Amino acid sequence: MTNSARRMQNIAPFYVMKLLARAKDLEAQGKHIVHMEIGEPDFKTPQPIVDAGIDALKKGLTHYTPALGLPVLREAISTFYRQSYEASVSSNSVVITPGASGALQLICGSLINPGEEVLMTDPGYPCNRHFVQLVEGVPRFINLDESNDYSVSLSDIKSSWNDKTKAILLASPSNPTGRIIDIETLDKIAEFVKSKNGYLILDEIYLGLTYGKKYPSLAGRHSNVFIINSFSKYFSMTGWRLGWMVAPDEFITDIEKLAQNIFLAPTTSSQYAALTAFDPQSISIMESYREAFEERRDYLYTSLNDIGFKIKNKPEGAFYLYANSEKFGDNSFDISNDLLEKVGVAVTPGIDFGAFNAESHLRFAYTVEMSELEEGISRLKKYCH
Amino acid sequence: MTNSARRMQNIAPFYVMKLLARAKDLEAQGKHIVHMEIGEPDFKTPQPIVDAGIDALKKGLTHYTPALGLPVLREAISTFYRQSYEASVSSNSVVITPGASGALQLICGSLINPGEEVLMTDPGYPCNRHFVQLVEGVPRFINLDESNDYSVSLSDIKSSWNDKTKAILLASPSNPTGRIIDIETLDKIAEFVKSKNGYLILDEIYLGLTYGKKYPSLAGRHSNVFIINSFSKYFSMTGWRLGWMVAPDEFITDIEKLAQNIFLAPTTSSQYAALTAFDPQSISIMESYREAFEERRDYLYTSLNDIGFKIKNKPEGAFYLYANSEKFGDNSFDISNDLLEKVGVAVTPGIDFGAFNAESHLRFAYTVEMSELEEGISRLKKYCH
Numbered sequence: 001m002t003n004s005a006r007r008m009q010n011i012a013p014f015y016v017m018k019l020l021a022r023a024k025d026l027e028a029q030g031k032h033i034v035h036m037e038i039g040e041p042d043f044k045t046p047q048p049i050v051d052a053g054i055d056a057l058k059k060g061l062t063h064y065t066p067a068l069g070l071p072v073l074r075e076a077i078s079t080f081y082r083q084s085y086e087a088s089v090s091s092n093s094v095v096i097t098p099g100a101s102g103a104l105q106l107i108c109g110s111l112i113n114p115g116e117e118v119l120m121t122d123p124g125y126p127c128n129r130h131f132v133q134l135v136e137g138v139p140r141f142i143n144l145d146e147s148n149d150y151s152v153s154l155s156d157i158k159s160s161w162n163d164k165t166k167a168i169l170l171a172s173p174s175n176p177t178g179r180i181i182d183i184e185t186l187d188k189i190a191e192f193v194k195s196k197n198g199y200l201i202l203d204e205i206y207l208g209l210t211y212g213k214k215y216p217s218l219a220g221r222h223s224n225v226f227i228i229n230s231f232s233k234y235f236s237m238t239g240w241r242l243g244w245m246v247a248p249d250e251f252i253t254d255i256e257k258l259a260q261n262i263f264l265a266p267t268t269s270s271q272y273a274a275l276t277a278f279d280p281q282s283i284s285i286m287e288s289y290r291e292a293f294e295e296r297r298d299y300l301y302t303s304l305n306d307i308g309f310k311i312k313n314k315p316e317g318a319f320y321l322y323a324n325s326e327k328f329g330d331n332s333f334d335i336s337n338d339l340l341e342k343v344g345v346a347v348t349p350g351i352d353f354g355a356f357n358a359e360s361h362l363r364f365a366y367t368v369e370m371s372e373l374e375e376g377i378s379r380l381k382k383y384c385h
Numbered sequence: 386m387t388n389s390a391r392r393m394q395n396i397a398p399f400y401v402m403k404l405l406a407r408a409k410d411l412e413a414q415g416k417h418i419v420h421m422e423i424g425e426p427d428f429k430t431p432q433p434i435v436d437a438g439i440d441a442l443k444k445g446l447t448h449y450t451p452a453l454g455l456p457v458l459r460e461a462i463s464t465f466y467r468q469s470y471e472a473s474v475s476s477n478s479v480v481i482t483p484g485a486s487g488a489l490q491l492i493c494g495s496l497i498n499p500g501e502e503v504l505m506t507d508p509g510y511p512c513n514r515h516f517v518q519l520v521e522g523v524p525r526f527i528n529l530d531e532s533n534d535y536s537v538s539l540s541d542i543k544s545s546w547n548d549k550t551k552a553i554l555l556a557s558p559s560n561p562t563g564r565i566i567d568i569e570t571l572d573k574i575a576e577f578v579k580s581k582n583g584y585l586i587l588d589e590i591y592l593g594l595t596y597g598k599k600y601p602s603l604a605g606r607h608s609n610v611f612i613i614n615s616f617s618k619y620f621s622m623t624g625w626r627l628g629w630m631v632a633p634d635e636f637i638t639d640i641e642k643l644a645q646n647i648f649l650a651p652t653t654s655s656q657y658a659a660l661t662a663f664d665p666q667s668i669s670i671m672e673s674y675r676e677a678f679e680e681r682r683d684y685l686y687t688s689l690n691d692i693g694f695k696i697k698n699k700p701e702g703a704f705y706l707y708a709n710s711e712k713f714g715d716n717s718f719d720i721s722n723d724l725l726e727k728v729g730v731a732v733t734p735g736i737d738f739g740a741f742n743a744e745s746h747l748r749f750a751y752t753v754e755m756s757e758l759e760e761g762i763s764r765l766k767k768y769c770h
Contacts, residue, residue: 003582005498005520008639011646045447053654054442062430062624098483098626101648109519113390114499130646134494135390136521197388239447239653241483241626254393261396261515263486267652268624269438 011130016348019336023346034376036364037346039175041236041319046285049237053273061272067259069096070271077244080278087220095245095255098266100205100230103245104131105262107201107226110254112137112166119160119168121152122354123322123361125175125203143356146312146324150177154188161196168193171203173210176353176363177322178315183216190222201226208234210317211294219246234286235277240270293319296366296373303377304364307384319366326360328384335362343379396515401733404721408731419761421749422731424560426621426704431670434622438658446657452644454481455656462629465663472605480630480640483651485590485615488630489516490647492586492611495639497522497551504545504553506537507739508707508746510560510588528741531697531709535562539573546581553578556588558595561738561748562707563700568601575607586611590628593619595702596679604631619671620662625655678704681751681758688762689749692769704751711745713769721747728764
């Protein structure tokens, strides 16, 4: 690919896509595959949200909105933070984006100069480093493993920060580990980063998708924090391509300029639909989804550990289990492939989330219903014995 | 804005946004404004397309699609080229994008290295240079004016091409001038660019929105051409945020990788809706829109020239007239402002489209109904006498 931009060589494909293509082949041959690789809720978008989307289309609301999104939706998100998270966020700080991906682009574009570094975790969401590389920034990794329960600490960050570091990008709850960074630690990280004139970019797209107890948002607590969120996960609105961010005031003008230029605006009907996402009827549906996820997590956590996929502590959020698979081989892609070919179970190899210990980990998503998970576990048992 | 990335200083705001904000103030005060500044069709999305969008939502089609778009939509676009433009385009070369903006991002991201230059016209679509700058490429301009009927020539391009040039980005029909580059010239440009191992990026988002005769597409004719198109203009689907490109085969793998990472996928319901955009019922509605645009163009072209806004030749496409306004002052922003304040007519100043002769030009959009245009002309007459 000699004519492509050099950055393309640093952008890894998703290895899971190869597995997915093979899974489709097998399905086309009539084989049943248990899908535990998909980072997307299996649930339908709650009906009140769908109905609002339909209503918007019926009303002909199909023209552009302002680049930062419908003012009334920005206001609704501000209210959501106040009512559900006791967080004070001005609607002027809320930016509606084409998915959390759009937020990551706007942040990297308006914040990162060529050669400046952004700290992030390994393992982590695979696209993060590519958003940084797209604008010629440099991702730097903090390695996480079982010994620290896959959790980043302030001292990790302090020892990794250098003169070229402009920001740190963290996620809580995290993909692929499901770990949460407690709010006290996040506060300290934000303060340390501020002392370095840097920025904390916090991915909260799994906010609300937590189990056992509800965790706070960092929104509204620091002047040097970008909060990223999305309607895709908790709200089960993936295909609507809608997210938001809470940005520091000093960046809103630049972000608006950049959004006008590179996006024009997020999808209009999705924005009108999202206006109903915070209604009690929608929330109660999403809470029932959350309860189903919790039940699946509990089942899968116990079952995978029983089989020998090692997950030390039960993760508190998201819909993934990041399991040590070294008992079954030293190449996570080969194991994934083997699982697919031999017992028809699709999982994501660790190498999709970074390099550190990636060969000895697999990510299991619990985004299929319980009966499928049970079938998957029965097949994994067969594979392992 | 000392903490922003340096590139933000090179990203100009849209000056027309200031005028729009002021126009809204005046409207809030009860004043009627004639809007001739808006680059968006006033027409509704054709009902068959809206109905298909509603149907998709009713069916619960709200999950992610593949990153390159629904295969059946890529196939429909391939068929559209064959049936409507006698162009042979494989569906494998068609990439569905979140608007033409998404296509520009994917092209710049996968093609342009830092410091490499992209030729484009001045005047031109203002965002073009920013897509290039976002990935640290360098936009270079070919100036167009009345003397060459705002049309780019092969010799312009030959004399502007240098060792750092990676690509040329052209539009036909063009925003803001409405000019068309004839297919023979485009063929020659593509061949010259190929001889330089470069690429032609051709914005055809106003394809179909032409008057008098139908113009061909360059799609399928050259191996080093990226064609950009959109459902926003001819199809009146702005708020659906959906476009497409036809990319050289050698880039499809990289573009897919980049699209997976920075977009995941375009909005799902918009893609299902667009499946009906090529149906005869939809086309006949869009053709009626096109006829209305043509009537407006004819009226506005004659009327503006009568008043003294000079437009030499009648443009053949898009929905804009780019008029010389030097009779009324030497600062296009001041004139725009004056028109808004004194007679309540909103137009876009030339400075939104570049620097060359930008102070002596205004762009008039005919995206409001005829009665509004007539009111606008009557007010402009009052202003000018």
